[in-house]
Amino acid sequence: MVDEGSGRQARVLLPTPVVGPLRSVATRIGLAFTLLFATVLVVYIGRAGYRDSAGGPISLLDAFYYATVTMSTTGYGDIAPVSPGARLINVVxxxxxxxxFLILLVGTTLEVLAARTRQDWRLSRWRSRVQDHIVVVGYGTKGRSAVKTLLNTGxxxxxxxxxxxDPxxxxxxxxxxxxxxxxxxxRSSVxxxxxxxxxxxxxxxxxxxxTAVLVALTARQLNPAAGIRAAVRESxxxxxxxxxxxxxxxxxSEAAGRLLGMSTTQPSVSQVIEDLLEQGRGLDLVEREVRLEEVGKSVQEMGAPVIALVRDGRTLPFDNPACARLAAGDRLIVVRSAEHAKK
Structure with missing residues (x-):
């Protein structure tokens, strides 16, 4: 992925096919049998250089027998290479x-099984610890933007x-x-x-x-206390x-339309609003609680510009008479500079 604005070198990541453990093991067994048959062929072609302790010429069955016991490192020694050519073939x-053969059957199989076990352990560990997290349903343009904003807000x-x-x-x-x-x-199971x-x-x-309606309905049934934030196209x-x-x-769709309409008549205002919507750059909107030393003051006495006050679940504009005196438990919607916040 290309991390825009990070300065890091972009990498090309090709899609990796998802292969189950059983299929992976079966593939490696197939490769192992291919190596076995290749060994049988080489031994049978050079059968004149081998000797059977029981006497008689080396048959195709003998070649299979020799390849099997050799590849499995059993090595009974009843069939052995005697000519220089046969011994050279055994070496090279x-x-x-x-x-x-051993790497395919033993090493890789253990690796596959260990990876599956490790993944199951990580999943079990995550499920036992996860709590008070944020679930983002949909990782399209809106979902990625929501995630980016969440990261920028800490x-x-x-x-x-x-x-x-979509996988x-x-x-x-x-x-x-x-x-x-x-x-x-x-689906509730998902x-x-x-x-x-x-x-x-x-x-x-x-x-x-x-889909948004069904997701919200299902999520609310599973968690009556969580906050659900949703986006729709039509009002x-x-x-x-x-x-x-x-x-x-x-x-x-209507929010985008309002910005488009405003940009035609008040382009600077539109730019400021767009800036406010993007956390971590330029100006940011921040919601915070009224501090103890601020109780009794008015919103005009705050250091940063206050544009709204949240009291008892109601959002009041800064010029509302109720904003003349802050109370404990109030929340302020403040405009601050992102550069100032980093300092």
């Missing part, structure tokens, strides 16, 4: 093939779980350091794999409005999504 061909990568039906999207999320779940998030029941927030960023679907359990709904 049979012995390396025997080593490859969320840890380990606290984000991505759910998407390529989940692989991209896993490569970026997130836990990924492949599956349809409208959301259970993401441990939705223990999640703190659920972000629904799917492409279709009807007429907002009430339905809220009835399904979403706490906050954004109409993406």
């Amino acid at each position: 061909f049979v012995t390396p093939v025997r080593v490859l 969320c840890e990568r380990t606290s984000i779980v991505v759910v998407d039906p 390529r999207m989940v692989a991209e999320a896993a490569e970026a350091g997130f836990v990924g779940v492949v599956g349809d998030a409208t 959301l259970r794999r993401a441990e939705v029941a223990r999640a703190r927030e659920i972000v629904v960023a799917v492409q279709r409005d009807d 007429e679907n907002v009430p339905l999504l809220r009835q399904s359990g979403a706490d906050y709904v954004i109409t993406s």
Whole structure:
């Protein structure tokens, strides 16, 4: 992936096919038999250079017998190379093939099984520890933007779980350091794999409005306490999504339309709004609690510009008379410079 703005060298990552352990082992067994048959062929062609302690010429069955006991390192010694040519073939061909044979059957098989065991152990360990995480359903344009904003606001990568039906999207999320779940998030079994029941927030960023409704409904049934944030294309679907359990709904198409309309008449205002929406660059909107030393003051006395006050679940503009005196438990929506925050 190319990490834009990081300055790191881009890497080309080719897709890796998902192969099950049984299929992987079967493939290696097939390669092992290929090496066995190659050894049989070489021995049978040079059968004149071998001697059987029981007497008689070396038959095709004898060649199979010799190759089998040699490749398995049993080596009874009843059939042995006696001519210089046969011994040279054993040194330069049979012995390396025997080593490859053992690597295929023993080393690689153990590696596959160990990798499966290690993955199962990591998954079990993650499930036992994950709690108060954020589940992002949909890793398209909206989902990736939501994840980027979460990271810019201080969320840890380990606290984000991505759910998407496309394995390529989940692989991209896993490569970026997130836990990924492949599956349809409208199914409760898929959301259970993401441990939705223990999640703190659920972000629904799917492409279709009807899918968003089903995801919100399923997630709310599994976790009545989590905050559900969803995006829809059409405003007429907002009430339905809220009835399904979403706490906050954004109409993406109308929001984009408002920015487009504003950019034609007030381009600078549009740029500032877009800047405010992108955390970590230029100006940022930050929500914070009123500090103890700020209780009793007005919003105009705050160091950073305050544009709104949240009190008892209501959002009040900065010029509301109630903002003349801050109270304990109030929350401020503050504009601050991202560069100043880094200092």
